[in-house]
Amino acid sequence: MRFIRPVIYSAMAVVIGTSALLLTSKQAISQTDSANQVHPTAYIETNEVSASFKVGGRVTEILVKEGNSVKKGQVLARLQSTEIEAKVAQAKAAVSLAQGKIAEAEGASATAHAKKQQGIAGVNVTADTAEQQVAQAQAAVSAAQAKVDALHNGARPEEKKQAEIQLKATTEVYTIAEQNLNRMNAMLEQGLVSQAEVDKVKVSYQEAKTKRDLAEQQYNMSNQGPREEEIRGAEAQLEQAKAALKLAEANRATVQVKQGDVAAAEAAVQQAQGAIKSAQSGEQQAKAAQMEAETYLSYTELLAPTDGIILSQSAQVGELVGSGFPVFSMESTDTRWVKFYMPETAVAGLKVGNKVNMTLLSTGEKVEGTVSTVAAAPDFAVKKATQTSGETDIRSFGIKLELNQLPDSATTGMTLQWNGKTEG
Template sequence: MNKKRAWIGMAGFVAGIAVLGTFLLGPGIGNVAGHSAQSLTGVVEGTEVDLSFKMGGSIEQISVAEGDEVKAGQLIATLSSEELLAKKEQAQGAYRLAQVKLEQAKKGVALTDSSSSAQVDQAQAVVASAKAQLEANKNGARQEEIAQLKAKLQAAQTAREIAATNLERMNKLLAEGAIPQVKVEEAQMQMDKAEAELKAADEQLKMAQSGARREQVDAAQAQLDQAKAAYDQAVAGRGQVGLKQLDVQSAEAGVQQAKGALEEIEAYLNNTKLTSPVDGVVKSIAVQKGELVSQGFTVATIQAKADHYVKFYVNEFALGTVKAGDTVKLYVPALNQEVEGKVATIAPAADFAVKKATQELGDRDIRAFAVKVILADANIRPGITVEWGLEGAGFGE
């Protein structure tokens, strides 16, 4: 009996120690790690895009209303663009004028090059001719020309002898009364002509044999010098082609400048149109038609349809059961249905302590890590509560 009481007393003592230990230690590591699955709660979030103009101006049109579904690229609002349209016309005119100047400069190069080439060729021909004339005057007549002049002189001498013989015969006949006086006169004329031709042939032969006179050589040299000067001037004129090419380069730069100004105006005009970059729903519109807005002012906010996600804060003891890329089951109480999600990211560092240590023996901080889960169903609207039943997610409360 005493032994039995002793065992009962010993069991009661051990049980008391266990209860006391549980009370003192509280929900320690073992309690948390062994906790059953509990639901983590989060709220669906989504990407919001604030839309604003790159320039200030007056709102000309608002093409959507709050709550409207929009597609990427759809027009949201426009700014007044009357001034920009006027500037665009000016820029277009300047661009066309620059193109005309460029064409004129190119034609000027072609004409100058063609004219200069023709002048150079002509000057070269004149120089060659002047050189040949000078050489001919310096060297005198050629042997062939002298031979021809000698033959001409011999023929003239023969003709004079024939004319002299004929004149003598006519004088005899006149003395005998066989012919009239007119026949003698005709013979005398033939004689005078033959003597003149003989004298001319003799002078030509002597001139050819003696060479050109000094004044003829000087005149030929002057003509050559003049031809060389004309050639040099023609060659120098080709330098105008280089100057004309500089005009072309300047005109090309003018075209580029005018084109850049036109493209700048067109870019400004494009900036007067505000479009949605994503598919989504118009969450809010912050302006009215006719209102003046500044650059960067938020005109509308688009709630993107894609990339709806939930952030759950998982304690450090349950974090080992989760990894990026996992497919998880989530529960939506408001819709009473399950949806799939995919773990996108796990925070590399803890965000905060989900349970703070007390002064009690054995307590310690239990920290939480943010886990981002992407929803597979894009129709789950932002703001809806979602639950995730994760093993070891509770904290022993």
């Protein structure tokens, strides 16, 4: 027995040593395989976005439903826009009115400038140019005579046409103002607006009515012909021009021009220039109001913020929604991505921009992605070493891939398997 025990002990030692050697070799091989043969899986993911109106109002149209695919900029829904459309029309009318004031101011400027030039010419007249004064006086007689003849003949067709156009333009502005006043009175009865707002619109209505009435009077005058007092005034001007001609002929040597006439004409020119600038400023303000109204009108259409699929709908036709209320929830299809979690032994040398091959498990199709981020996972994802000799802690890394092109069969949520980095 004394000889058998040592033999048994020796045999046991050999068995234990051999087992330890095989276990150590197996662990080493296992670690090497895990470093080189990692094939984790992850899900296709995308961003979820909300589609909301920029202004609040009552929904009048819903143009898509859950599950529909939509393109960026596609109209998804509309709000009630009657009031805003009226404001756009009112703003356009204000622009037209401002442009009319600019034309009127430019005409006054041209007249004032002409008077200034006449005054300057008068200052430079001397006794040597008295004959020119006579000629001018004769021209004035001719002009006065032509005016008298024109008054006897009545308004020209062009003047009648201009009066008709002015009447039509002011009538359109008056009609819009009247519609706005009626609409505001109706809203006042419903308690939707204040009396102050109605009064403000009423002022615009009175102004439009006054201008329409003046234009109507002008139109009637152009069709009825000149009044008797206008004819008498023109004839008096003719007689005055004839008297001036006689005076010029009698006073060739004593021509006298007042410097004050030139100064007055210059002041009139400056005043006309100021009126032009004021009218141009009014036009800019009217255009800004028109642009603002048109911008608000565009806000009554809800546009898709991105290409995607409608996931859910949170409002129905007829409901009031506030600004920023998420009417639709969408799954964006602009960019899809996937995120793998892998041990550091498998991501060594992997960099942003590398191409990675994957397999779509549901169909077996190959998919390629581009590494966008390589980031260490939180501490709880660290694989701690056991007491076995030779093991070390292994940390996990999150690898995010942008999916370059997915097959038509792939949808969000499907599983991709990591095959490895593309060579080259």
